[in-house]
Amino acid sequence: MEKIIIRGGHRLAGRVKVEGAKNAVLPIQAAAILASSGNIVLSNVPLLADVATMNQLLRFLNLTVDFTTEKHQLVIDATAPVSSEVSLEYVNRLHASMVVLGPLLARTGHAKIALPAGGVDGSRPVSLQIKGLRQLGAVIEQQDGFIEAHADHLVGQRICLDFPSVGATESIMMAATLASGITTIENAAREPEIVDLAAVLNKMGARVHGAGTDVIRIQGVNFLHGCEHVVIPDRIEAGTYMIAAAVTNGDVVVEGAIPEHNAALIAKLEEMGVTVIRQDDGIRVFGTAVLIPAAIQTLPYPGFPTDLQPPMAVLQLLANGTSSLAETIFKHRFVHLKELRRMNAHFQLNGDTAVFSGPTHFRGAEVAATDLRTGAALVLAGLVADGLTQVQNLQYIDRGYYHFDQKLRQLGAEIDRVDRDDKNSQ
Numbered sequence: 001m002e003k004i005i006i007r008g009g010h011r012l013a014g015r016v017k018v019e020g021a022k023n024a025v026l027p028i029q030a031a032a033i034l035a036s037s038g039n040i041v042l043s044n045v046p047l048l049a050d051v052a053t054m055n056q057l058l059r060f061l062n063l064t065v066d067f068t069t070e071k072h073q074l075v076i077d078a079t080a081p082v083s084s085e086v087s088l089e090y091v092n093r094l095h096a097s098m099v100v101l102g103p104l105l106a107r108t109g110h111a112k113i114a115l116p117a118g119g120v121d122g123s124r125p126v127s128l129q130i131k132g133l134r135q136l137g138a139v140i141e142q143q144d145g146f147i148e149a150h151a152d153h154l155v156g157q158r159i160c161l162d163f164p165s166v167g168a169t170e171s172i173m174m175a176a177t178l179a180s181g182i183t184t185i186e187n188a189a190r191e192p193e194i195v196d197l198a199a200v201l202n203k204m205g206a207r208v209h210g211a212g213t214d215v216i217r218i219q220g221v222n223f224l225h226g227c228e229h230v231v232i233p234d235r236i237e238a239g240t241y242m243i244a245a246a247v248t249n250g251d252v253v254v255e256g257a258i259p260e261h262n263a264a265l266i267a268k269l270e271e272m273g274v275t276v277i278r279q280d281d282g283i284r285v286f287g288t289a290v291l292i293p294a295a296i297q298t299l300p301y302p303g304f305p306t307d308l309q310p311p312m313a314v315l316q317l318l319a320n321g322t323s324s325l326a327e328t329i330f331k332h333r334f335v336h337l338k339e340l341r342r343m344n345a346h347f348q349l350n351g352d353t354a355v356f357s358g359p360t361h362f363r364g365a366e367v368a369a370t371d372l373r374t375g376a377a378l379v380l381a382g383l384v385a386d387g388l389t390q391v392q393n394l395q396y397i398d399r400g401y402y403h404f405d406q407k408l409r410q411l412g413a414e415i416d417r418v419d420r421d422d423k424n425s426q
């Protein structure tokens with residue numbers, strides 16, 4: 001089993017380059033299903049396990065997918081007849097698989113997708129997506145472990161989301177591009193990834209207006225075609241390196257990071273005494289020896305992102321006093337804290353709020369990632385811990401961070417990725 005081993009205590013310094021955004025490219029890959037002529041050519045595509053899984057899913061649906069990894073370029077051809085059934089294998093490996101429901105329905109009039117664990121209202125619910133697609137005229141049933149949707153033709157409607165769900169906004173927006181008439185999505189998610197998806201759809205011939213605001217208006221068209229697009233930088237990867245710089249009291253330029261996409265993070269870093277400089281080529285972060293405690297609440301964009309909550313908890317734990325972190329997006333997204341406790345973190349959990357007592361003197365320990373962002377948080381804690389930290393379950397980290405250990409090593413961290421079995425056999 002592979003693991004990352006870190007000897008803490010090194011200040012990070014230098015430059016690190018951000019990859020294309022995982023959460024932008026996944027729905028854009030799904031949008032390719034809508035193009036009945038021409039190729040979708042995507043550049044700045046990150047080399048991540050989730051992207052590879054989505055490629056496999058698209059191939060399963062009879063699309064031709066050509067990924068030139070050296071060039072980070074993905075070419076998707078959806079001109080052949082598209083099949084409409086997605087098996088559990090993909091849904092289990094990639095929650096974002098569910099986002100193909102909207103484009104499949106719009107392109108083929110039919111979609112049959114294995115139900116995610118826990119059903120439509122499980123730990124990662126999709127009920128808002130289903131409700132919205134029904135409003136567009138789809139007949140959707142759940143049976144035998146599948147969601148099956150049919151629509152002879154979709155008709156534009158006014159849809160008001162109960163919550164600005166990213167996945168629901170994306171799936172409904174994609175379906176509406178080929179519906180007749182006008183669809184408005186109110187209380188839409190406003191994430192930069194939604195704006196990037198809308199940009200691609202418009203290049204494909206769609207008429208989407210208002211992405212990035214809470215009302216998106218889509219005028220349906222008859223067909224969509226191929227286009228070229230450069231994927232936006234990954235604001236969560238960028239934010240993770242910004243926090244890593246602050247955690248180690250370092251001096252790091254995060255190349256390619258867009259300050260506006262991380263405004264909430266920048267505000268909190270500055271409140272904690274960290275210096276953040278907006279540069280033409282990215283964001284420079286200087287740490288501070290004494291961190292000021294801060295109260296943070298995760299919120300839909302442009303609020304503080306839930307995906308940066310686990311790494312940010314490490315920084316809050318290092319602050320000189322009491323900090324708090326309220327998680328309002330995903331219930332129980334505090335698994336990382338239990339692992340951080342093994343590393344000497346002290347905190348109290350009051351429902352969905354964690355209260356930290358700092359400054360923490362992290363101690364190296366054997367810990368295990370339980371999801372992607374937990375993995376990032378554990379590695380960041382290892383960077384400042386006394387002694388050795390060993391992080392297991394790297395398959396989670398690989399879902400969202402390309403060469404995480406190598407990039408941190410280039411910044412001066414003492415970090416290695418090893419295969420324990422190989423080591424033992426030597």
Ligand code: EPU
Nearest residue numbers: 023096125126127128129164165166167168307329330372
């Ligand atoms: N929700 C519902 N009902 C729904 C849909 C969502 O109650 O029908 C709730 C969820 O339970 C959750 C909240 O709304 O509490 C947010 O869910 P959302 O649908 O907005 O998230 P998502 O589309 O499933 C995307 C990202 C996540 C990120 C969230 C929130 C992708 C592929 N995934 O998920 O990214 O945490 O938005 O920003 O875009 C990650 O990268 O580590 C990751 C988990």
